Amino acid sequence: MTAATAMQPAEGRPIIKVSGLRVEFQTDDGMVAGVKDVSFEIQPGETLCVVGESGSGKSVTSLSILRLIEFGGGRIAAGSLEFARGSGEVIDLAKAEPDVMQGIRGNEIGMIFQEPMTSLNPVFTIERQLTDGLKRHRGLTGEDARGRALELLREVRIPEPERRLTQYPHELSGGMRQRIVIAMAMACRPRLLIADEPTTALDVTIQAEILGLIDRLKRENGMAVLFITHDMAVVAQMADRVVVMYRGDVVEEGPVRDIFEQPREAYTKALLAAVPKLGEMRDKPAPEPMRILGDETLRAAAPPPAICTRREPLLTVKNLTTRFPVKGGLMRRTVANVHAVEDVSFQLAKGATLSLVGESGCGKSTCGRSILRLVEAESGEIQLDGWNVRGLSRLDLRHARRDMQMVFQDPFASLNPYRRLLDQVAEPLVNFGLASGSELHDRVAHLFDRVELPRSFLRRFPHELSGGQRQRVAIARALAPNPKLIVADESVSALDVSVQAQVLNLLMELQADLGLSFLFISHDMAVVERVSHNVAVMYLGRIVEIGPRAAVFENPRHAYTRSLLDAVPIADPARRRPHDDRSFRPLSSPIFPVGAPVEPSSYDEVAPGHFVLRPLAAA
Amino acid sequence: MKRFLTPQGVIGFTLIVIIVAIGIFAPLIIPPDMATKMKMTMRLKPPSMGYPFGTDQLGRDIFFRVLLGAHTSLGIAGAAVAISVLIGLPLGIISGYARGAVDNVLMRIVDTLLSFPALLLALTISAMLGPSIPNTIIAIGIAFTPFLARIIRGEALRVSAMPYVEAARAAGTNDAAMIWRHILPNVLPLVIVQATISLAFAILAEAGLSFLGLGTQPPNSSWGLMIQASRDYLDVAPWTALAPGAAVALTVLALNMFGDVLRDVLDPRAQ
Numbered sequence: 001m002t003a004a005t006a007m008q009p010a011e012g013r014p015i016i017k018v019s020g021l022r023v024e025f026q027t028d029d030g031m032v033a034g035v036k037d038v039s040f041e042i043q044p045g046e047t048l049c050v051v052g053e054s055g056s057g058k059s060v061t062s063l064s065i066l067r068l069i070e071f072g073g074g075r076i077a078a079g080s081l082e083f084a085r086g087s088g089e090v091i092d093l094a095k096a097e098p099d100v101m102q103g104i105r106g107n108e109i110g111m112i113f114q115e116p117m118t119s120l121n122p123v124f125t126i127e128r129q130l131t132d133g134l135k136r137h138r139g140l141t142g143e144d145a146r147g148r149a150l151e152l153l154r155e156v157r158i159p160e161p162e163r164r165l166t167q168y169p170h171e172l173s174g175g176m177r178q179r180i181v182i183a184m185a186m187a188c189r190p191r192l193l194i195a196d197e198p199t200t201a202l203d204v205t206i207q208a209e210i211l212g213l214i215d216r217l218k219r220e221n222g223m224a225v226l227f228i229t230h231d232m233a234v235v236a237q238m239a240d241r242v243v244v245m246y247r248g249d250v251v252e253e254g255p256v257r258d259i260f261e262q263p264r265e266a267y268t269k270a271l272l273a274a275v276p277k278l279g280e281m282r283d284k285p286a287p288e289p290m291r292i293l294g295d296e297t298l299r300a301a302a303p304p305p306a307i308c309t310r311r312e313p314l315l316t317v318k319n320l321t322t323r324f325p326v327k328g329g330l331m332r333r334t335v336a337n338v339h340a341v342e343d344v345s346f347q348l349a350k351g352a353t354l355s356l357v358g359e360s361g362c363g364k365s366t367c368g369r370s371i372l373r374l375v376e377a378e379s380g381e382i383q384l385d386g387w388n389v390r391g392l393s394r395l396d397l398r399h400a401r402r403d404m405q406m407v408f409q410d411p412f413a414s415l416n417p418y419r420r421l422l423d424q425v426a427e428p429l430v431n432f433g434l435a436s437g438s439e440l441h442d443r444v445a446h447l448f449d450r451v452e453l454p455r456s457f458l459r460r461f462p463h464e465l466s467g468g469q470r471q472r473v474a475i476a477r478a479l480a481p482n483p484k485l486i487v488a489d490e491s492v493s494a495l496d497v498s499v500q501a502q503v504l505n506l507l508m509e510l511q512a513d514l515g516l517s518f519l520f521i522s523h524d525m526a527v528v529e530r531v532s533h534n535v536a537v538m539y540l541g542r543i544v545e546i547g548p549r550a551a552v553f554e555n556p557r558h559a560y561t562r563s564l565l566d567a568v569p570i571a572d573p574a575r576r577r578p579h580d581d582r583s584f585r586p587l588s589s590p591i592f593p594v595g596a597p598v599e600p601s602s603y604d605e606v607a608p609g610h611f612v613l614r615p616l617a618a619a
Numbered sequence: 620m621k622r623f624l625t626p627q628g629v630i631g632f633t634l635i636v637i638i639v640a641i642g643i644f645a646p647l648i649i650p651p652d653m654a655t656k657m658k659m660t661m662r663l664k665p666p667s668m669g670y671p672f673g674t675d676q677l678g679r680d681i682f683f684r685v686l687l688g689a690h691t692s693l694g695i696a697g698a699a700v701a702i703s704v705l706i707g708l709p710l711g712i713i714s715g716y717a718r719g720a721v722d723n724v725l726m727r728i729v730d731t732l733l734s735f736p737a738l739l740l741a742l743t744i745s746a747m748l749g750p751s752i753p754n755t756i757i758a759i760g761i762a763f764t765p766f767l768a769r770i771i772r773g774e775a776l777r778v779s780a781m782p783y784v785e786a787a788r789a790a791g792t793n794d795a796a797m798i799w800r801h802i803l804p805n806v807l808p809l810v811i812v813q814a815t816i817s818l819a820f821a822i823l824a825e826a827g828l829s830f831l832g833l834g835t836q837p838p839n840s841s842w843g844l845m846i847q848a849s850r851d852y853l854d855v856a857p858w859t860a861l862a863p864g865a866a867v868a869l870t871v872l873a874l875n876m877f878g879d880v881l882r883d884v885l886d887p888r889a890q
Contacts, residue, residue, distance in 0.1 A: 372789055398791045406789045414782040418804035418887060427800070428790035461887035477790060 013084055014041035015192050015224035016065065021079035021094075023060050023069055034060040034074060036248040042192070042224040047215075049227045049235040049256070052245035053271075053496035054467070058228045061245070062194045065226070066109060067093060067101050083109070086191060107137035110185030112214075114197040116177035120169040126153075126180055127165035133187045152183040156213060174360075175206035179213065186217060193218070196228045203359035204523065208567040211238055212578070230496065232275040233526070233569035236260060237576055244268050256573045274501035275571045276526040282554060287353065287531045289508050290501035314484055314517045315348040315371070319600075320380035322363075322370045326591060339590045340366040341377070342541035343601040348485070348534075351511065353518040355528040355549075357564070358538035361590070364521045367538070368487040371519070372404055373397060385484055402432055405478035409490035411470035415462040421473050422458040428480045447476040451506060468499035475506065479514075487519045492527065504531060525568045529553050534609075537561045540590050542601050547610030557612045628884075631876030638870055642689040653683040655840075663856040672862040675845070676852055684840040685862045691841035693870070695756050695834070696821035700814055702760025707767035708810060714768070715775025716794075716802055726772065732765040737820075738827050745833040755834045759824050763817055770813055771806055778805045808882045815878030819871035826867075842867050 023035040035057040042048045050058045063069040065081055081093035086108055093101070105111075113119040120129060130152060131145040140148060146165070153161035156179040169177055178198065185193060195214060199207035215238065218225050227238055235242055239256040244267065252265045263269045273291045281288065322341040325334040340363045348354045356364040370377040373389060382389035387400045405428070408414035415424055425444045429435045435443050445455050451472040462470055471491065478486050488507065492500040508531060510516055522528050528535060529549065536546040537560065545558040556562045570577070592598070603611035658678035666673040672681035714725045732740065741762035748754035778784065784801055792800070826843015828834035835841040842863040849859035 374785055374789060398793070401789060401791045404789075406786065408782045408786055410782055414786045416783040416787075416801050416805065419800065423800075427787060427792060431791035431793070431796070463887065474786070477786070481791070 014043050014082075015084050016226070017041040017080075017082040018061070018065070019080050019082070021061065021064060021081065022077045023057075023064050023074050024077045025074050033077075033248055034069075035064065038079075038243075038245070038248075038250050040243050040250070040253060042226060044191075044224055045218065045222045046240045047218060047225040047227055047238055048241050048243060049229060049239035050243045050245060051229055051232065051235050051271075053230060053498065055247065056245040057248040058230075058245050059196055060248075062111075062196050062226060062228050065093060065192075065194060066105055066111060067096070068105075083192070103137070106133045106185075106190075107188045108190055109192045109194060110188070110190035112178075112181055112185050112193070112195040112198045115201050116174055116181050117169075117201070119181055120177055122169055124168070125165065126167055126169070126172075130165070130180070130184055130187060133184065137188045148187070149183075152187055153180075155186065155217070156180075156183045158183075174202055175209060178202060178206075178210055182210070182213060182217070186221075189221060190223060192224045192226065194226045194228070197230070198227075199234065200229070200231070204525070204569075205359065205563060205567040207234075208569070208577075211569070214238070231569070232272060232497065233277075233571040236571045236573045237569045239573070244271065260571070260573050270498060272571070274498045276501075276524075276530045277571050278526045278529060278565070278568050279553075279570070281529045281549070283550075285550075287508060287533065287549075289505040290530065292498070292501050292505065312350055313347040314350045314385055315519070316381075316383040317347070317371065318345045318381040318383075320344045320367065320370060320377055320382065322366050322375060322377045334594055336591050336593050337596075339541045339592055339598070341370060342590075342598065344380070344538075344541075344543050345601070346536055346543065346546055348517050348519060350484070350517055351515045352533040353511065353520050353531055354534045354536060355520040355522060355532040356536050356538055357522055357525060357528050359523060359564075362538040363541040363590070364538045365489050368406070368489050368519055368521050372401065372406055372487060374406075398431070402428075402481040403483050404485040404487065405481065405483040406487045406489065407471070407474050407478050407491040410494055411467050411474055412462075412494075414474050415470055417462055419461075420458070421460055421462065421465075424462075425473060425477045425480055428477065432481055434481060443480070444476075447479055450479065450510070451476045466499075467495055468503060471495060471499075471503050472506065475503070475510075479510065482514075483516070485517045485519065487521065489521045490523070491520075493522065493524065500527070507531070525553075525565060526571075537564065542613060544613040545611070546603075547607070551607055551610040555607070555610075557606050557610070625880065627876050628880035631873050631880055634869065634873035635877050638689060638873060639693065641686055642693040645686040646690050649683055649687060651687070653680060653687075655679065663852060663859070665856070666858055673856065673858040675848065675859050676856075681845070681859065681862050684845060685842065685866050688840040688842045688845060688863060689866065691752070691835050691839060692822050692825060692843065692867075695752060695759065695825045695841070696818050698756045699759035699763065699821045699825075700817045702756065703763035703767050703817065704810060704814055706760070707764045708771055708806075710764070711768040711771025712775045712798060712802055712806060715772040715777075716779050716798060718776070718779075722772070726769070729765040729768050729772075733769065737762045737766065738824055741824055741828060742831065742833065745828055750833045750836060752835065755825060755828055758828070758833075759821050762824070763821065767810075767813060767817065771810060774806045774809045775802055778802050781805075808885055811885070812878050812882050815874040815881075818874050819867075822867055822870065 018041065019039045021035055021038040022033060024031045024033050038061055040048060050061060052058045060069060060074065063072065064076055069076065076094045079094060082090050083093050084090050127146060127149055130149040134140045134145045134148055149165060150161050153164055158164055158176060158179050172180065198214065199210050202210060211234065214225065217223070229235060236256065241254065242256050242259040243253045244251045244259065246267050252259065252263065252268045259268060260272065263272055276290060320341055321343055323337040323339050326336040326338060327333065328335040344367055346354065356367060358364045366375060369375045371382055371389065377390060380390065384400065384404060387403065389400060392400055422444055425447055426440055429440055429443060445458065448455055448458060453469060453472050457465065465473065492503050495503060504527065507518065511518060520528065520531060532549045534547065535549050535552040536543045537552065537558065538544070539560045545552055545556065545561045552561065556565055599616050602614045604614060605611050656679065661674050661678035663676055664670055664674045670680055670682065672685060675681055710725060714722045741758040744761055745754055745758035748757065779802065784797065787797055787801055822842065825834050825841060826846055829841055829844040830847035835844050837844070845863035846860050852859050
């Protein structure tokens, strides 16, 4: 039995028409609706972006179209998913038989997943993975399949496609892997391409290339694209039309310009307000809090952080170098070194924020962790308010850590699931013997007030809190010993955009009130522009450009800074940047053989306080 | 509490209470000669009103032997697993947390011991120490330690790499507090599950040792001893193996059910 009804294909007929979709999940507490009532349609050659925060049901929607949701314990409870097949018939995917779905998945509907590291099978070659679908759906064999695979690799513009076919996924970079995943999705010329956060795990320059690639493939093939993302900036760059989702429901739907310029619903407005836009801090002397709209944040007009007038340095880092050995061979000897941080120097003033920005692997996290001595640096000097951090004994180091605390990226992993929040926030106070008994309880309660968490949370466990609340706990823990420096390592990257704005505002407010210095490590240029006094751009372990925020953002002098700024998508559909998806950078590696000569970093001062790395002879 | 009140939890817990109660109280209530009294005229009789589980090759009442065997079987297995946890847990945690040279030395020793089958190891130790119940406990306990230490070390290694451990280090937590507050609570759920599984294997190991004359000595009864003794009569009197076998199976099942539920109950995320 099929639910298909033969129809004539017609111009203007949508490729997919979702009506009244409701998806339920069986849980211990009974049925829970992941998606309540979702309807939309996509025309050929159109990109529909479904945008929403975590838990909004956007991924559930995409998995339902492929009927993959059943493998995750979900069930389509109501609604229809009318899909116009290549043959011209229209079929309701919600009622299609499993074998019909198998003929559609990977054939007429292609899917790109978020994580290029895990959506490729590590034990098969690229050729095997690419030709799999071709053999099944197109009946190609041997040389034909190989030829088509090569064609696909050229189409997604992978250099040296012949060689790639024989390689395994681990031999390729993240961006290259995502291109392979896209090639696989494109293998059978799908009519509908579903991309679920395809660039979230990628660096911003690679993101720009991948977005350009998806856009070009859409135009060349006339596909419909269902693009799922949490990132309003990506929406602005990619979408023709937008569906905004919130808690399983469609909040608003419309052409991309209307959504961005005249949002009707309060939720859409709040979502857009919370997105920092690169370039909007032009001509502003100091960091500003994020705009927050919405009911729960009426006190959002947080006081702007004090302009940094005091110029005494709190933290001085000189020639910091951290390397990790690469072991190999039978005797597990060090065969090479990863130069994670190479000859990095900077100063951070009291009450100021210095941001370290760069792409994954540039050494920004290692730099922060070296300063706290969570990893040991190889050489260099770290002065923190009188402490010579690198020269401290283990005992002194524990005391010095009172002055420097850290807030980590993942609020789900940085709290011990088995301890009550009270005990976790109290931990530094107990360790340093700063408080005990009822005083301890009072101080922790005050810290909870400070980060705007209800005191009733004191007795709770981490899993009972949302991501943003957990990050507040982590901030409270960092604040507990009254530190002077807080290293915030991607502390808002894992949060939804509205929550991110609230946490950023909290951090800025704390800075204004307590005179904290922040070393703010981030890959998000728009956030960095918002919060920083000074910015250092890192690339391959070195600072390539450092200076006041305005100088670095408005007058970038190093080529890498420029390419980074160019690649950032802007949350404004009127400012679309056409990206050439061919702009391959040579793969640079921070791995050097043992004893390789390393040049010191030397800088030109292009403006007062604005330094640019001189080109290295070796590079 | 809600988690505990699942059918699985209630059944597992009830069974364990009953089995443990039998283990503790049966020797106090049942006169010992009920299980050791031989009646040659009643050899290998099938289950009946007078002998609900039948009789064995010496005409002894299997029903009472199973009830009294619980004491020996559970006692030896429980004590042996306790020993292996007591040694294996600190070993595994130190190894996984300290890494480096300490880990290398400890784990090479553990690997060497692991390369012998646990039963062979227990046999060797037991033979060296001589047959007695305390020696059996020590033998099984030591034999089960390497496996447990290896598993705990892996988990400790994983937990040590978690960001909350690094966060605690940044907050000035010293090594002892780190292990006590952060590593141990996160390793414990795995230990509980492993211990309940090990308990089942320990009951079987005791049976093996008893069979070879190194475990429980007749006329005392243990489930393992009974199963092994029934070997020669399986074709004519299968009930001689059935009752003690069912007792072992039921205990293992109850332990597994209880272990699973206990792990969930102890996990704050599941409340």
